[in-house]
Amino acid sequence: MLAQVVLQNPVGGACIGPDVAEWDAGRRLSALPMPGVRMTFARGEEIFGDGEPADHVYRVISGAVRTYRMLSDGRRLISDFHLVGDFFGLEMGQEHRIGAEAIGDTEVLAVRRSTLNRRAAEDCDLSSQVWRLTADSLERTREHALLLGRQGACERVCAFLLDLADRLDQPADLTLPMSRQDMADYLGLTIETVSRTLTQLQAWNWIALPAVRRIVFTDRAAMHRLCC
Amino acid sequence: MLAQVVLQNPVGGACIGPDVAEWDAGRRLSALPMPGVRMTFARGEEIFGDGEPADHVYRVISGAVRTYRMLSDGRRLISDFHLVGDFFGLEMGQEHRIGAEAIGDTEVLAVRRSTLNRRAAEDCDLSSQVWRLTADSLERTREHALLLGRQGACERVCAFLLDLADRLDQPADLTLPMSRQDMADYLGLTIETVSRTLTQLQAWNWIALPAVRRIVFTDRAAMHRLCC
DNA sequence: CGGCTGATTGAGGCTCGTCAAATGTCGTGG
DNA sequence: CCACGACATTTGACGAGCCTCAATCAGCCG
Numbered sequence: 001m002l003a004q005v006v007l008q009n010p011v012g013g014a015c016i017g018p019d020v021a022e023w024d025a026g027r028r029l030s031a032l033p034m035p036g037v038r039m040t041f042a043r044g045e046e047i048f049g050d051g052e053p054a055d056h057v058y059r060v061i062s063g064a065v066r067t068y069r070m071l072s073d074g075r076r077l078i079s080d081f082h083l084v085g086d087f088f089g090l091e092m093g094q095e096h097r098i099g100a101e102a103i104g105d106t107e108v109l110a111v112r113r114s115t116l117n118r119r120a121a122e123d124c125d126l127s128s129q130v131w132r133l134t135a136d137s138l139e140r141t142r143e144h145a146l147l148l149g150r151q152g153a154c155e156r157v158c159a160f161l162l163d164l165a166d167r168l169d170q171p172a173d174l175t176l177p178m179s180r181q182d183m184a185d186y187l188g189l190t191i192e193t194v195s196r197t198l199t200q201l202q203a204w205n206w207i208a209l210p211a212v213r214r215i216v217f218t219d220r221a222a223m224h225r226l227c228c
Numbered sequence: 229m230l231a232q233v234v235l236q237n238p239v240g241g242a243c244i245g246p247d248v249a250e251w252d253a254g255r256r257l258s259a260l261p262m263p264g265v266r267m268t269f270a271r272g273e274e275i276f277g278d279g280e281p282a283d284h285v286y287r288v289i290s291g292a293v294r295t296y297r298m299l300s301d302g303r304r305l306i307s308d309f310h311l312v313g314d315f316f317g318l319e320m321g322q323e324h325r326i327g328a329e330a331i332g333d334t335e336v337l338a339v340r341r342s343t344l345n346r347r348a349a350e351d352c353d354l355s356s357q358v359w360r361l362t363a364d365s366l367e368r369t370r371e372h373a374l375l376l377g378r379q380g381a382c383e384r385v386c387a388f389l390l391d392l393a394d395r396l397d398q399p400a401d402l403t404l405p406m407s408r409q410d411m412a413d414y415l416g417l418t419i420e421t422v423s424r425t426l427t428q429l430q431a432w433n434w435i436a437l438p439a440v441r442r443i444v445f446t447d448r449a450a451m452h453r454l455c456c
Numbered sequence: 457c458g459g460c461t462g463a464t465t466g467a468g469g470c471t472c473g474t475c476a477a478a479t480g481t482c483g484t485g486g
Numbered sequence: 487c488c489a490c491g492a493c494a495t496t497t498g499a500c501g502a503g504c505c506t507c508a509a510t511c512a513g514c515c516g
Contacts (some may be wrong), residue, residue, distance in 0.1 A: 055236045069370060069371075069374045071374070073377075077378045079370055089459065091363070092359065092363030092364070125350055127359075135362050139320075142325070143297075188377030191463075191464095192464080193505075196464080199465085212513080335490070357507080420474080420497085423495060425470090426496095
């Protein structure tokens with residue numbers, strides 16, 4: 001079971017060593033067992049902001065997190081969504097280069113960077129794990145860039161839904177953790193275009209939308225054919 | 229001076245230790261002094277392909293390199309351009325996830341991954357340098373994604389020109405190493421749109437185009453204002 | 457039931473892509 | 487030195503796709 005201590009501020013918090021092995025069964029998750037502090041964030045709450053000191057690395061215990069970059073005029077691109085078991089907030093430099101917010105009510109495990117650095121200096125395997133986190137993130141971001149630069153709205157939405165279903169292990173019947181606005185800001189589209197595209201996919205009988213945040217896949221093959 | 233040995237195939241080639249310190253004066257360049265093999269590639273030649281084993285890490289000695297991803301129907305997105313002193317081809321996994329080609333005639337230094345891994349296992353600082361390369365690449369790719377997802381053609385072209393001028397240390401008078409097609413495939417546009425945008429920038433007296441591959445900045449401030 | 461938020465739908469416009477033609481550039485050979 | 491061809495770039499006309507603005511609809515909570 002996960003530990004009990006819950007603090008809003010990780011600095012000076014008690015260190016716990018939750019059993020994260022259960023998450024690590026999935027292929028995407030690296031082990032990286034580290035003592036950390038549990039924190040809870042309400043829906044929409046900022047976990048860290050762009051430019052803040054990168055004191056901690058985080059792992060999602062429950063809920064979901066969005067990391068994002070913004071332009072000075074308010075345009076936003078969500079860099080990635082972080083689901084249960086995913087890490088985020090790992091930076092090479094001293095400051096975060098992206099912001100992070102809780103999508104719904106969310107629990108995260110916060111690990112001090114100093115702790116991570118100290119251990120990584122001794123443990124070569126851990127050091128490699130840390131590198132792997134960055135490398136995996138780079139690979140995902142490259143794929144994301146390809147989608148943003150060279151794919152149409154329909155392809156973007158299909159690729160997104162398939163990827164999310166895969167990551168959430170809900171291959172037939174997906175419950176979206178995020179709003180249309182979040183989807184749009186991840187896909188480089190507007191909410192209207194996302195909405196219209198979902199309606200279109202429904203008209204083609206590729207998906208069904210029994211509820212706003214519920215996607216039922218009725219022709220996965222067609223979706224896969226389109227976007228890959 | 230750089231060493232003499234030049235081989236088309238790095239496997240089994242003589243190891244040399246070129247003096248790379250001269251490149252590392254610039255802020256972007258990490259030291260990472262490693263023995264490697266020089267290789268030359270003609271304009272357009274493939275350095276490695278998507279899916280090939282990632283045996284080597286490369287550093288540009290002269291010329292320039294593009295790394296790219298493609299969709300099955302041939303649409304291409306250039307992930308990044310790699311200029312003199314830049315590294316590329318560093319992967320966590322066993323296979324390259326992107327392709328790399330020489331833009332013009334290009335010399336690179338190829339470092340065996342096995343050598344890098346062996347040294348990194350002993351040298352914590354080197355290990356950190358390797359991580360830094362990946363982290364820097366991630367940061368650039370995130371910025372790239374923001375550009376692709378949320379900026380217009382004019383902003384994309386301006387941001388690209390300013391970034392390139394900065395990296396080539398040609399702040400007033402830039403010589404482009406790449407074709408319009410390469411620019412378009414980096415910016416998620418078509419060659420026609422890139423060309424029209426350059427003409428537009430010229431009409432605004434923000435740049436001059438004395439030759440096809442030559443950009444003279446006449447209002448850097450305006451360009452900077454637009455895209456940041 | 458009413459009000460609030462988020463999602464959908466519609467009409468119209470703008471940006472960028474497509475296709476085609478013209479122009480420019482560069483290397484080769486007469 | 488110029489003529490030629492191959493290729494890259496620019497320009498133009500037009501259309502498609504996505505965005506903007508606005509109205510309507512659906513859930514949700516008090």
